[in-house]
Amino acid sequence: MNITGLDLYNTTAKASASVVIRRYSTSFGWASRLLDVPMRDHIARIYALVRIADELVDGPAEIAGVDRAMRGVLLDELEAETERALRLGFSTNLIVHAFALTAREHDIGMELCHPFFASMRRDLEATSFNAAELNDYIYGSAEVVGLMCLAVFESGLIREDGERERLNDGARHLGAAFQKVNFLRDFADDHDGLGRAYFPGTDKTLTERSKADIVASIREHLRTADESIPLLAPGCRASVWAARAMFGELTDRIESTPVFVLTHTRVRVPNPVKARILVRALGMKVTR
DSSP states (O other): OOOOHHHHHHHHHHHHHHHHHHHHOSHHHHHHTTSOHHHHHHHHHHHHHHHHHHHHHHSHHHHTTOOHHHHHHHHHHHHHHHHHHHHHSOOSSHHHHHHHHHHHHTTOOHHHHHHHHHHHHHHHHOSBOOHHHHHHHHIIIIIHHHHHHHHHHTTTOOOOHHHHHHHHHHHHHHHHHHHHHHHHHTHHIIIIISOOBOSTTOSSOOOHHHHHHHHHHHHHHHHHHHHHGGGSOHHHHHHHHHHHHHHHHHHHHHHHSOHHHHTTSOOOOOHHHHHHHHHHHHHHHHTO
16 A cells, blocks of 8 residues: 555655665664664664764765855754754654654653754864863763663653663763764874864874773773663663674774874774674574
């Protein structure tokens, strides 16, 4: 039976978001395939909105010749369109429309979206961050995304206040760990290509001492996140574990990579290693 009208529009929007995560994501995309199908589709819609905002700030828009001021205008418009879509349940932007479907179903509001767009806006303005600014940036760019995903994972579940707090804390710390890992692995592009230093004291260069301090903070974030993963629902637990394991592997590789190499190359997890992690996670999912 052919679908028409709003059903067709919704289906097309959802499919558009799925294309974004398939084309852009590696580790996160692989791990998300372990999610139960309804969750997987919702997470793809969250990822797609986050990705197009990031591409607007640092990627294709700049390459296309869109100057910084106009990128700011476009980012403002994307935020306004997102807010309007959450209110109306409709957008002419298919990615925003798909995100709004998920957000409205899972009570994801602008209290999480506004900090995200604020962090994206900082990428248009800031070249260096102090400790407080970095914490704010990471909250908006990564921790709120973890909280959005958790809203999907926890849909319909009843939790005691203590469990809810541990899960929220774990989602935030996992997001922070992922972001800091990405900052380190992309240090060369951010520092040399964009003139941006996220970690205080690294505006001139990254040292072995500063790298060690950052890695230690990442490991602390991961330890906190690890305490919450067993509390997650079976439909998402294996996927979250796999994503955490991949970024844990990245952390190990960054730690063992000399700074003079790290500041010129991007550390990666080889596909065979990713495959082993996913096989182990699949075993967890099958035996749940």
